[in-house]
Amino acid sequence: QDDSSSNPCLLYLAQSTIPHAGLGMFTGTSLHQGQLIGRVGDIAFPTTDQDWHNSPLSGFASKNEGDYHWPLTNYDWHAKDIGMENEAEDISVTVTGFGAAPNCHFRLLNAEEHQAHYDGAGLDRYTSPGAGAISTWINRTTTAAWDIEEGSELFVDYGPNWFLSRPGVFGLVPLAENYERAQGFLTRYGQMLALSDDLNDLVNDRMILSDEAQADLWSVIKNFPYVTRERQALPDSHKDAIRAIFGDIQTVEVENSIRSMDYLKEHGKCVDNIVPGNSTIPHAGRGAFATRFIPKNGLVAPAPLVHIADKATTNMFGEMIGPNMNVVRNESEILGKQLILNYMFGHPNSTMLLFPYSSNVAFINHHATKYNAKLQWTKDFDFFHHADWLEKPVEFFEDQWTSGLMLEYVALRDIQPGEEILIDYGEEWQQAWDEHMKNWEAIPPEKDFNNLTLWTEKTSSNRGKAGYVRAEVFNSDLKTPIRTVEEQVYDPYPHCVELQCLVSIGHDASYLHAPQTIPLFKRMWLEERDNNADGDLVFHPCNITWRYNKRDLYNDWEEDQDLHEFEYDAELNIRKTFEDVIIHETHVITHIPWKAIRFFNRPYTSDVFLKQAFRHEMGLPDGVWPKAWMNLPRKE
Numbered sequence: 342q343d344d345s346s347s348n349p350c351l352l353y354l355a356q357s358t359i360p361h362a363g364l365g366m367f368t369g370t371s372l373h374q375g376q377l378i379g380r381v382g383d384i385a386f387p388t389t390d391q392d393w394h395n396s397p398l399s400g401f402a403s404k405n406e407g408d409y410h411w412p413l414t415n416y417d418w419h420a421k422d423i424g425m426e427n428e429a430e431d432i433s434v435t436v437t438g439f440g441a442a443p444n445c446h447f448r449l450l451n452a453e454e455h456q457a458h459y460d461g462a463g464l465d466r467y468t469s470p471g472a473g474a475i476s477t478w479i480n481r482t483t484t485a486a487w488d489i490e491e492g493s494e495l496f497v498d499y500g501p502n503w504f505l506s507r508p509g510v511f512g513l514v515p516l517a518e519n520y521e522r523a524q525g526f527l528t529r530y531g532q533m534l535a536l537s538d539d540l541n542d543l544v545n546d547r548m549i550l551s552d553e554a555q556a557d558l559w560s561v562i563k564n565f566p567y568v569t570r571e572r573q574a575l576p577d578s579h580k581d582a583i584r585a586i587f588g589d590i591q592t593v594e595v596e597n598s599i600r601s602m603d604y605l606k607e608h609g610k611c612v613d614n615i616v617p618g619n620s621t622i623p624h625a626g627r628g629a630f631a632t633r634f635i636p637k638n639g640l641v642a643p644a645p646l647v648h649i650a651d652k653a654t655t656n657m658f659g660e661m662i663g664p665n666m667n668v669v670r671n672e673s674e675i676l677g678k679q680l681i682l683n684y685m686f687g688h689p690n691s692t693m694l695l696f697p698y699s700s701n702v703a704f705i706n707h708h709a710t711k712y713n714a715k716l717q718w719t720k721d722f723d724f725f726h727h728a729d730w731l732e733k734p735v736e737f738f739e740d741q742w743t744s745g746l747m748l749e750y751v752a753l754r755d756i757q758p759g760e761e762i763l764i765d766y767g768e769e770w771q772q773a774w775d776e777h778m779k780n781w782e783a784i785p786p787e788k789d790f791n792n793l794t795l796w797t798e799k800t801s802s803n804r805g806k807a808g809y810v811r812a813e814v815f816n817s818d819l820k821t822p823i824r825t826v827e828e829q830v831y832d833p834y835p836h837c838v839e840l841q842c843l844v845s846i847g848h849d850a851s852y853l854h855a856p857q858t859i860p861l862f863k864r865m866w867l868e869e870r871d872n873n874a875d876g877d878l879v880f881h882p883c884n885i886t887w888r889y890n891k892r893d894l895y896n897d898w899e900e901d902q903d904l905h906e907f908e909y910d911a912e913l914n915i916r917k918t919f920e921d922v923i924i925h926e927t928h929v930i931t932h933i934p935w936k937a938i939r940f941f942n943r944p945y946t947s948d949v950f951l952k953q954a955f956r957h958e959m960g961l962p963d964g965v966w967p968k969a970w971m972n973l974p975r976k977e
């Protein structure tokens with residue numbers, strides 16, 4: 342894997358340096374602060390309204406309620422952190438690679454993660470049967486938070502809530518403040534060992550206890566039965582504790598979190614043998630390409646797996662009015678399936694699904710005859726891969742909340758650098774794809790009456806609003822004037838975008854106590870008031886009513902930082918509740934700068950929600966899929 346010094350393996354999966362933490366991700370090269378880790382960012386999958394689609398039939402009042410827990414929840418990120426919050430009403434995001442494999446260690450957060458980018462891989466919804474079948478959210482990059490030595494384990498920030506909400510599952514992982522307190526404890530402990538405030542007495546070995554007694558005492562402290570996060574933050578060995586009294590816990594932890602390159606080459610698995618690129622297969626989107634020569638039977642990539650016991654949890658339902666007059670799911674109407682299903686392995690005789698989550702394996706496409714790789718169960722990595730789970734019935738996995746299975750993609754022949762990696766997804770998949778190709782109908786943009794995607798309100802005509810253009814396209818166009826409501830009658834924006842203005846809608850409390858006052862507010866847009874980080878900084882839907890040319894308004898407009906030539910007036914219709922009273926207000930705001938008017942993507946309009954989008958899990962062959970998991974009758 343690492344035979345060329347000019348092309349070393351950049352990333353490894355290996356046993357974490359944190360005891361009992363399973364897998365860890367390690368860098369195969371040293372990194373400078375700010376440097377991209379690996380070759381590209383990771384792919385992200387939106388899972389939408391998952392609580393609602395799996396809610397009890399009495400339903401929730403809104404799609405944001407409820408708390409359906411499936412194994413992928415442990416690997417999910419907040420949509421806002423990934424830049425995907427406008428995809429749907431309720432959305433959580435699964436990210437492969439750095440989004441799933443590294444551990445979190447609050448003293449060693451050496452890897453910083455960024456947002457994903459929308460890119461449809463050239464699959465146009467009006468012309469390609471592949472549109473909507475792949476994730477358009479890619480390249481969520483990770484960079485080094487500081488200079489990192491080769492062989493270091495990489496840690497990302499899961500956020501404290503992740504651990505605070507899972508004490509039973511993951512033990513008491515120390516948070517940043519626990520390390521502070523543990524460091525304080527160590528200072529006192531050092532003073533006690535020397536019976537002196539001068540910690541140099543420790544170095545000079547003026548301690549009141551023998552080495553052996555010190556080690557015993559430390560083991561009593563560490564092994565005391567009532568676990569706390571502070572105690573977990575203390576170094577494991579007495580030797581490290583003494584070092585940490587002088588340096589700090591972080592220095593000791595950094596040293597302990599480095600594995601030698603020899604160890605990684607021998608015991609780790611390289612996750613840098615493939616990168617995404619445009620697939621050689623029509624309508625497939627992206628594919629995975631070899632970054633180096635991979636010999637026959639060599640490892641293409643390891644694939645740790647999240648298991649899901651019931652594939653029905655990926656079903657997405659239509660809506661109906663429920664017993665409490667709220668919108669609940671209609672059990673008899675499966676409208677679609679979560680996109681992530683296309684990236685999971687399954688078997689026609691089983692309800693189980695497996696999601697491979699290491700870097701770039703999600704990009705591996707299918708070819709029924711030209712496949713050059715296959716899947717097999719990992720034979721080593723006992724600290725993670727539970728071979729005995731292959732004998733367990735499906736019910737066992739319903740209560741298993743952490744992953745513990747690993748497949749490997751292995752080369753069936755020598756693979757040259759730059760070759761696309763292909764596997765065989767199986768006959769069922771091929772049949773489903775052939776069927777999809779036969780039935781898929783191209784719908785021209787003129788027939789786009791906001792009716793191509795699920796859960797959007799159809800219109801009877803497109804009024805010229807046809808075509809799918811992402812908000813980002815409008816937002817990056819500094820030149821073109823934003824159209825007023827009047828202009829939009831003749832020249833509307835597409836259905837999929839909405840204009841919003843950054844305006845502070847708060848006002849004097851005296852008004853709120855006198856709602857009989859005509860709730861109309863008119864004023865100029867003010868930087869300090871409307872774009873104030875201490876304020877609410879919220880965008881609200883707005884109607885652009887007027888446009889001014891800044892040349893007519895100001896002599897020195899070009900000195901303005903905002904080089905857009907225009908300013909705008911807008912009307913905002915706001916609904917508020919105050920002490921159970923609903924108040925409708927109109928805010929007329931004049932002279933709004935371009936930067937305070939943004940286009941937003943409307944929920945349920947992106948390719949994932951296309952009604953005709955292809956959905957089918959990838960198949961694992963009979964010889965690989967465990968018999969014990971075949972809980973469905975065999976189809977003829």
Ligand SMILES: C[S@@+](CC[C@H](N)C(=O)[O-])C[C@H]1O[C@@H](n2cnc3c(N)ncnc32)[C@H](O)[C@@H]1O
Binds near residue numbers: 471475622623685774
């Ligand atoms: C695991 S993903 C592979 C990566 C995907 N191509 C991408 O761009 O993210 C599986 C999906 O890729 C597409 N795909 C894979 N092999 C294909 C093929 N032979 N023909 C058409 N589409 C294919 C299908 O949309 C399938 O559901």
